[in-house]
Amino acid sequence: MNQIPALAMTLTGGLWFGAGISENLDTEIRFALLMLAGLSNMALTLVVVRIRDVLQSYLDQIEAFHPPSFAGGTPKTPRAPWLGSYSMITIFCALMLLAAGFSFFGAFWKYWPLALSRWWGVAGFAALLLGLYLIIFSRVRRNAGGPSA
Known part of the structure; x- marks a missing residue:
């Protein structure tokens, strides 16, 4: 689970760098790189939600095994009580979808090949x-x- 953010940043940044900086690439290749970046970000969003669901099923089993010693991640006096168990994933997914939107916008606005x-x-x-x-x-x-x- 902790590898997904680094993978997403590396993939997105690398593809954006390749599309924006490389001088010898055709417009079609730049368009394809940005489209790949956007589609990859959307796919990673689905992957991270699925991984979080699998981890939740493990947490449910751990809690059922010994409820008194289970640390559910909710403190007695939370500083941000509106942030629930899926809040970090939701924030990460929102950022990934924003990056996908920027990739698609750049691909169509700057490098449309047709x-x-x-x-x-x-x-x-x-x-x-x-x-x-x-x-x-x-x-x-x-x-x-x-x-x-």
């Missing part, structure tokens, strides 16, 4: 993301009932 208007590309990409979201959401709703017998 003669066709970049707005057609933005619309197509948005439609693709919406389609993927609907496919994933439909699978999540279908599996929400638990494993079938």
Whole structure:
């Protein structure tokens, strides 16, 4: 779990550096690098949420084993009581999605490689993301009932 932030920063920073600094790269390659950075950030967001869910299942089992000695991470007098158990992951995911947005914005605004208007590309990409979201959401709703017998 602690390797994901370093991996995300290295991947994003490296791809941004490659797209922005390299003078001999074609526009198409720069566009692809920024798109890869954005898609990687979105994928890492899903990965980190999944890892957090797996860790939560371990914490649940540890708590069930010996409840009096379980340290749940909530102090008696919290300084930020509005931050719950998934707050760090939520903040990290928000930052990763912001970085993905910057990658996509830079790719379409600065390095759009086609003669066709970049707005057609933005619309197509948005439609693709919406389609993927609907496919994933439909699978999540279908599996929400638990494993079938």
